[in-house]
Amino acid sequence: MSLDPAAVRRIAKLARIRVDDAELPVLAGELNSILGWIEQLNEVNIDGVAPLAGAPGMTQALRADVVNDGGYPEKVLANAPDREGDFFTVPKVVE
Amino acid sequence: MISDFTLAGARAALRQRDVSALELTNHFLTAIDTLNPVLNAFITVTPDLARAQAAAADAALARGDHGPLTGIPLAIKDLFCTQGVRTTAASRILEPFVPPYESTVSANLLRDGAIFLGKANLDEFAMGSSNATSAFGPVINPWTRAGDNRQLVPGGSSGGSAAAVAARLALGATATDTGGSIRQPASFCGIAGIKPTYGRCSRWGVVAFASSLDQAGPIARTVEDCAILLGSMAGYDAKDSTSANLAVPDFAAACRRGVKGLRIGVPREYRSDDMPAEIETMWQQGLSWLRDAGAEIVDVSLPHTKYGLATYYIVAPAEASSNLARYDGVRYGARSQGADLIDLYENTRAEGFGAEVKRRIMIGTYVLSAGYYDAYYIRAQKVRSLILQDFTNVFAKVDALLTPTAPSAAFGLGERMDDPLKMYFNDVFTVPANMAGIPGMSVPAGLDANGLPLGLQVLGKPFDEETVFAVAQAIETAAQFTTQPSIRAKG
Numbered sequence: 001m002s003l004d005p006a007a008v009r010r011i012a013k014l015a016r017i018r019v020d021d022a023e024l025p026v027l028a029g030e031l032n033s034i035l036g037w038i039e040q041l042n043e044v045n046i047d048g049v050a051p052l053a054g055a056p057g058m059t060q061a062l063r064a065d066v067v068n069d070g071g072y073p074e075k076v077l078a079n080a081p082d083r084e085g086d087f088f089t090v091p092k093v094v095e
Numbered sequence: 096m097i098s099d100f101t102l103a104g105a106r107a108a109l110r111q112r113d114v115s116a117l118e119l120t121n122h123f124l125t126a127i128d129t130l131n132p133v134l135n136a137f138i139t140v141t142p143d144l145a146r147a148q149a150a151a152a153d154a155a156l157a158r159g160d161h162g163p164l165t166g167i168p169l170a171i172k173d174l175f176c177t178q179g180v181r182t183t184a185a186s187r188i189l190e191p192f193v194p195p196y197e198s199t200v201s202a203n204l205l206r207d208g209a210i211f212l213g214k215a216n217l218d219e220f221a222m223g224s225s226n227a228t229s230a231f232g233p234v235i236n237p238w239t240r241a242g243d244n245r246q247l248v249p250g251g252s253s254g255g256s257a258a259a260v261a262a263r264l265a266l267g268a269t270a271t272d273t274g275g276s277i278r279q280p281a282s283f284c285g286i287a288g289i290k291p292t293y294g295r296c297s298r299w300g301v302v303a304f305a306s307s308l309d310q311a312g313p314i315a316r317t318v319e320d321c322a323i324l325l326g327s328m329a330g331y332d333a334k335d336s337t338s339a340n341l342a343v344p345d346f347a348a349a350c351r352r353g354v355k356g357l358r359i360g361v362p363r364e365y366r367s368d369d370m371p372a373e374i375e376t377m378w379q380q381g382l383s384w385l386r387d388a389g390a391e392i393v394d395v396s397l398p399h400t401k402y403g404l405a406t407y408y409i410v411a412p413a414e415a416s417s418n419l420a421r422y423d424g425v426r427y428g429a430r431s432q433g434a435d436l437i438d439l440y441e442n443t444r445a446e447g448f449g450a451e452v453k454r455r456i457m458i459g460t461y462v463l464s465a466g467y468y469d470a471y472y473i474r475a476q477k478v479r480s481l482i483l484q485d486f487t488n489v490f491a492k493v494d495a496l497l498t499p500t501a502p503s504a505a506f507g508l509g510e511r512m513d514d515p516l517k518m519y520f521n522d523v524f525t526v527p528a529n530m531a532g533i534p535g536m537s538v539p540a541g542l543d544a545n546g547l548p549l550g551l552q553v554l555g556k557p558f559d560e561e562t563v564f565a566v567a568q569a570i571e572t573a574a575q576f577t578t579q580p581s582i583r584a585k586g
Contacts, residue, residue, distance in 0.1 A: 008457070015416065015460040016423070016437070017453055018445035027457070030515060034458055037516055038405045038471070044478050051476030054307040054337065055293035055532035056483055057557065061336040075195040079427035088425050090436050 003028050097122040098584050102266040102320035109166040116152035116166030120145050123168045126584030127264050136259040138173045138231045139181055140213035148210040163327050165208030170259040170268040173214035175201045176300040184302040185219045185229035188422045188429050188447030198300025199332045200311045207327040216255030219449045221304045224521035226254025228451045236505050237262040237580035241546035247505040250280030256314045257284040263584040267315035267324050273308045274407050275525025278537035282500035282550030285539045287321050288314040292558045293532035294339035297332030305414035308529040318567045322346035349561035350568040355389030360493035364400035374499045377541045381551045384573035393493050397485040402478050403527040409462050409475035416459025483531045490556045495566045498524050500537040500550035534560045538567040539576040
């Protein structure tokens with residue numbers, strides 16, 4: 001399968017990255033070249049193979065469901081590009 | 096001569112009070128002042144902090160109170176969050192970010208007395224194999240071809256760490272490896288580097304790229320220096336749910352074990368017709384050194400090797416697209432303005448990320464998107480299972496594997512930039528270890544016809560870094576690699 005500029009625009013939208021219309025065909029070419037090369041995995045017989053999601057031999061670590069960190073809003077907000085009091089700010093979302 | 100010190104040698108000199116931590120630190124800060132304008136190995140240098148840490152180290156040494164790294168000046172890859180010191184991941188989007196916390200690995204180094212000279216350059220978000228994707232400019236390899244002063248890449252993504260150590264701007268450095276980012280730059284810069292087993296070092300406070308593959312490790316000039324550093328960096332951390340709750344062995348002692356009686360596998364799939372003859376020759380030389388030291392060489396097969404890279408370029412971008420979703424211009428990092436919230440996100444990410452990072456986020460977004468998830472992502476995870484199975488099978492028969500680290504020596508700045516796939520092939524020999532989570536180390540073994548360093552890679556069983564160190568040490572001892580790069584600090 002091959003991505004056309006409209007498909008690249010849709011992916012960019014999902015990825016929340018603005019892409020100028022003029023860049024779409026270039027990006028489509030680059031992404032198609034990578035995806036075309038990845039197609040080689042279709043040669044591999046994967047019948048009956050279980051997917052490996054992470055490093056092998058890991059068990060899920062659990063901890064007590066209690067608050068064990070926090071209480072320092074100044075540290076949390078210290079790197080905010082914009083803030084009001086103890087809040088992060090964004091452009092108005094609800095009219 | 097301070098520039099000639101290995102980390103182990105400097106440690107002995109500090110303990111004997113032949114040199115002070117402040118003398119060492121001032122020496123390296125001066126060397127950085129002189130050579131960083133040429134090499135661009137550091138994004139941020141922290142002289143005041145380093146001198147304060149050096150004064151504390153000298154006070155500790157005067158009391159006879161020395162930790163494993165007391166007074167040892169290091170470079171820290173700018174992917175490790177350092178409290179109060181800007182941490183950029185070599186991206187515009189993190190340019191203003193000053194972490195209010197310290198990564199576990201760097202905190203472990205500070206606990207053991209290390210001095211931090213500054214933050215080393217890297218490919219943006221550790222995505223690259225030449226350090227050319229850094230938003231703070233490329234790093235230059237301290238090595239040049241004989242009779243040719245054109246600039247070469249140091250490899251990547253830990254290019255700043257590798258260049259700093261090779262040029263004698265630090266005694267060692269932290270690095271990270273998602274697909275080869277410790278081993279390939281170590282090979283390109285003629286130094287040693289180990290990616291330990293996944294879970295050996297905590298990922299807490301390390302800017303995430305692909306969480307099931309990322310692993311921290313050291314870069315240094317000798318195998319023993321890497322062992323000393325890894326001993327401090329490693330260890331269980333409850334703040335990383337994938338951290339292994341295992342005791343940290345004495346890695347430095349393991350370097351002295353020798354290889355007598357070890358079975359070393361040679362995976363036949365790592366050989367290809369287009370491999371440069373001198374890499375093949377060096378590989379054979381490495382096997383013959385190990386045979387002479389008492390090891391038995393065994394031919395083995397890892398049949399899914401050729402699919403490692405393609406699998407990686409699904410799994411790593413998928414995880415990256417998820418991890419990098421956090422950079423939205425709201426809570427930290429750079430923000431670009433927008434008419435509404437979506438606009439703000441899209442502008443922030445368009446202006447904050449470089450071209451390679453955007454490409455990988457988009458590939459990842461696509462392979463995880465509805466309708467394509469099974470065809471790409473699940474299929475890749477199944478092939479990943481097969482790659483792991485290959486290693487499990489061979490490690491039932493051998494103790495370690497020996498391969499070349501990279502398919503070439505360092506290449507020219509600006510080369511292989513026209514096609515992303517060409518750059519990806521740098522990692523063909525290193526990626527499988529990340530897919531399987533096993534340890535891998537690059538050790539300098541020789542020079543190519545142009546006088547550039549070439550590395551050999553030792554791969555080991557999960558959590559058996561000790562055998563990896565023993566084998567790497569045997570190669571280092573036999574190789575007698577003493578050539579130094581043309582650009583380096585002196586005195």
